[in-house]
Amino acid sequence: QVHLAQSGAEVKRPGASVKVSCKASGYTFTAYYIQWVRQAPGQGLEWMGVINSSGGTTSYSQKFQGRVTMTRDTSTTTVYMEVSSLTSEDTAVYYCARSQYYPTTDYYGLDVWGQGTTVTVSS
């Protein structure tokens, strides 16, 4: 069945970087976009960006521009998101989610979600 499997929890020091993976299975990888959403403890959902799994083009939230990099490996059907210059405010659960279309014309929403990856930033 359709599944997004994320990498395990991470603990990082302030100033470090973290790279989270999201392995897709059960569907045609290149036919969908992957979006990343994070959720700080006790807070709501926050959109970080999107990657076209086919061509690899990306679009990032202005808030994370310059600090987030999303890439994909079509041979392993895996998407990666790296966040640099971490601070305690980056402590959150990071989710990858699938969409059929780019956000501007996204009629079907985020229909499949990964289980989430907890990133803790602490000195």
Next chain:
Amino acid sequence: QSVLTQPPSVSGAPGQRVTISCTGSSSNIGAGYDVHWYQQLPGKAPRLLLYGYSNRPSGVPERFSGSKSGTSASLAITGLQAEDEADYYCHSYDSSMTVLFGGGTKLTVL
């Protein structure tokens, strides 16, 4: 803060009907961008509940419905059940070139 505004909390007794609003503006909901709704159970990933304002993915009960009016969207839950107790989020796009989520609404089943 979110540009899509939801009430922080709503509540209802089992069997009752509750609605959750999502108020946007002319640059998102009012501009014609689709609205989607998600349910998030405690400690779990969000789950798509409605897409394109009012369409239910396979497996979502008919008790969940959605609508749009002007610059707002609404989620209605009828025949409230204990298992519906969760956080609910609306989701849309804004012409400022970003994706928006509402702040979330905590539903309590009394």
